Amino acid sequence: MSGVDLLLRLRVPVVAAPMFLVSGPDLVLAACRAGIVGAFPTPNARPIDVLEQWMRRITEGLARAGETQDPATLGPWCANLVTHSSNTRLPDDLQLLSRYRPPLVVTALGSPKPALKRVHDYGGRVIADVTSLTLARKAVAAGADGLACICSGAGGHTGSLSPFAFVSAVREFFDGLVIVGGGISDGWGVAGAIAAGADLVYMGTRFVATAESMADPGYKKMLVDCGSEDIVVSAGLTGTPASWLKPSLRANGIDPDNMPSAPPRSYDSNDVGKPNRWRDIWAAGQGVGAIKAVEPVAAVVDRLCAEYRDAGRRFARRTQESLHHAN
Numbered sequence: 488m489s490g491v492d493l494l495l496r497l498r499v500p501v502v503a504a505p506m507f508l509v510s511g512p513d514l515v516l517a518a519c520r521a522g523i524v525g526a527f528p529t530p531n532a533r534p535i536d537v538l539e540q541w542m543r544r545i546t547e548g549l550a551r552a553g554e555t556q557d558p559a560t561l562g563p564w565c566a567n568l569v570t571h572s573s574n575t576r577l578p579d580d581l582q583l584l585s586r587y588r589p590p591l592v593v594t595a596l597g598s599p600k601p602a603l604k605r606v607h608d609y610g611g612r613v614i615a616d617v618t619s620l621t622l623a624r625k626a627v628a629a630g631a632d633g634l635a636c637i638c639s640g641a642g643g644h645t646g647s648l649s650p651f652a653f654v655s656a657v658r659e660f661f662d663g664l665v666i667v668g669g670g671i672s673d674g675w676g677v678a679g680a681i682a683a684g685a686d687l688v689y690m691g692t693r694f695v696a697t698a699e700s701m702a703d704p705g706y707k708k709m710l711v712d713c714g715s716e717d718i719v720v721s722a723g724l725t726g727t728p729a730s731w732l733k734p735s736l737r738a739n740g741i742d743p744d745n746m747p748s749a750p751p752r753s754y755d756s757n758d759v760g761k762p763n764r765w766r767d768i769w770a771a772g773q774g775v776g777a778i779k780a781v782e783p784v785a786a787v788v789d790r791l792c793a794e795y796r797d798a799g800r801r802f803a804r805r806t807q808e809s810l811h812h813a814n
């Protein structure tokens with residue numbers, strides 16, 4: 488699938504980003520049916536038989552959806568693999584990729600290299616999740632087809648660069664698929680990212696508070712109730728900077744104003760710590776303020792489309808005005 492095919496098929500250039508303990512087959516299918524990319528991290532499906540069941544559900548669900556809606560309006564699905572050496576299941580995950588063929592594969596916490604041949608052999612594309620320019624350059628040198636540039640303001644493990652600085656710098660050495668994520672929760676933000684040079688936006692936090700996500704109902708409600716002032720970024724829970732909801736820290740006996748010092752980094756998703764970060768302590772990005780209700784994915788995507796179009800009209804009007812004044 489070429490980059491242009493992929494982009495033309497989408498109603499709005501958004502990926503419902505992969506989220507630990509949150510994204511499952513229901514969220515992926517709802518996102519694809521709504522015309523955006525639906526993604527999930529493979530560690531959410533354990534043991535490996537469950538991953539096979541999920542991949543079968545997704546591929547069969549999409550085939551069924553294609554009987555009642557134009558298949559060209561279905562977004563592609565995406566599997567997110569941990570390629571770090573701590574993932575002892577990687578060979579099994581890779582085998583299932585060959586069998587179920589997700590058009591997009593995002594590699595995280597390691598090099599994209601282990602996935603490249605396998606995914607290219609069936610015509611898929613490999614995107615490397617990166618939080619810095621150093622990692623972006625390494626991923627491009629390793630042969631990644633795309634980059635998911637995680638910026639400041641992201642939910643979960645966050646980056647520290649501004650999306651504008653990150654995308655501009657990446658575009659100096661890479662003309663492949665660029666996804667940008669971090670604090671973008673509405674269609675105006677999506678338009679800004681596309682105007683800045685990205686091809687797609689990674690949107691995580693916004694999709695936690697949907698009917699189809701696997702998140703705890705209390706987590707979804709907290710997202711509706713919180714704004715960006717309720718977020719704290721700290722490496723104190725996983726050893727890597729991550730963006731947490733202050734009320735959920737307090738509920739677990741942690742003072743957000745005195746976060747613990749960073750423990751050794753842990754990328755092992757079996758090791759969720761005590762109290763369980765991700766399961767009991769909830770993450771969100773700076774775009775949390777845009778969440779006003781828990782809604783079905785389709786309703787969220789409808790709104791993103793309307794906002795994206797409104798942003799396009801605004802941008803066209805502003806550039807026309809500038810041209811007018813310049814002449």
Ligand SMILES: Cc1cc2nc3c(=O)[nH]c(=O)nc-3n(C[C@H](O)[C@H](O)[C@H](O)COP(=O)(O)O)c2cc1C
Nearest residue numbers: 504506507528641642643668669670690691692772
């Ligand atoms: C609760 C939560 C869990 C996440 N888990 C993962 C994960 O397992 N793998 C991954 O690559 N990214 C993960 N992310 C990051 C998202 O894929 C995405 O980069 C981020 O949510 C984008 O920022 P936003 O939340 O501000 O939209 C997670 C994010 C959240 C909020």
